């Protein structure tokens with residue numbers, strides 16, 4: 001369970017996250033929506049430890065993780081798939097997946113990549129191929145598969161559908177559903193709200209660093225408020 005309580009974050013003097021509180025339970029996808037520049041990525045970076053919160057609490061299963069180094073947060077069980085995917089050029093698909101082992105907690109399993117390669121046959125077929133020769137959709141898949149190697153409790157995903165064709169977007173959202181069904185707590189930032197809302201169990205809309213709507217995707221009124229919020 002991830003709990004974010006009254007978190008504030010700054011870039012220098014710029015007060016970007018202005019008191020956000022939300023929680024994500026295991027087996028739940030929480031969507032974070034909002035127009036460009038409202039602080040969605042900054043919120044994920046703050047949880048992942050790429051940016052220290054100026055105040056507030058971030059707890060994972062009751063333990064405070066706010067302000068820790070990214071590696072420590074990753075090893076505690078919080079994985080981040082950033083918008084630019086961070087695929088390492090010059091490394092093969094398999095070598096990129098092996099980097100996911102850095103997030104392992106406890107003893108290394110005998111075959112850490114086995115379950116992931118089984119779940120992502122398209123990556124298994126291309127294991128020896130240089131990762132930068134993959135299509136955009138396959139690279140997004142690789143970025144998501146890589147964090148699954150360490151079996152995290154919480155997954156933070158930033159704009160996974162960006163720049164991808166509709167068919168591959170459907171596959172990417174299917175992977176997110178699978179993560180949810182595996183019991184992960186998923187915090188998903190997306191611009192593509194019409195697609196993303198269908199994968200979310202709950203959502204929030206952010207405006208200037210604050211939550212302005214906390215909604216249920218099944219509720220037509222909440223969905224309409226979200227669309228209204230984003231078109232203002």
Ligand SMILES: Nc1ncnc2c1ncn2[C@@H]1O[C@H](COP(=O)(O)OP(=O)(O)OP(=O)(O)O)[C@@H](O)[C@H]1O
Pocket residue numbers: 011014016034035036037038039040041042043
């Ligand atoms: N490294 C940085 N240094 C200073 N300001 C930054 C930095 N990164 C982002 N910002 C600013 O912080 C604000 C929030 O940016 P953020 O990337 O979190 O927005 P976002 O909601 O994710 O938008 P987008 O959908 O465009 O990515 C913006 O005004 C942005 O210009």
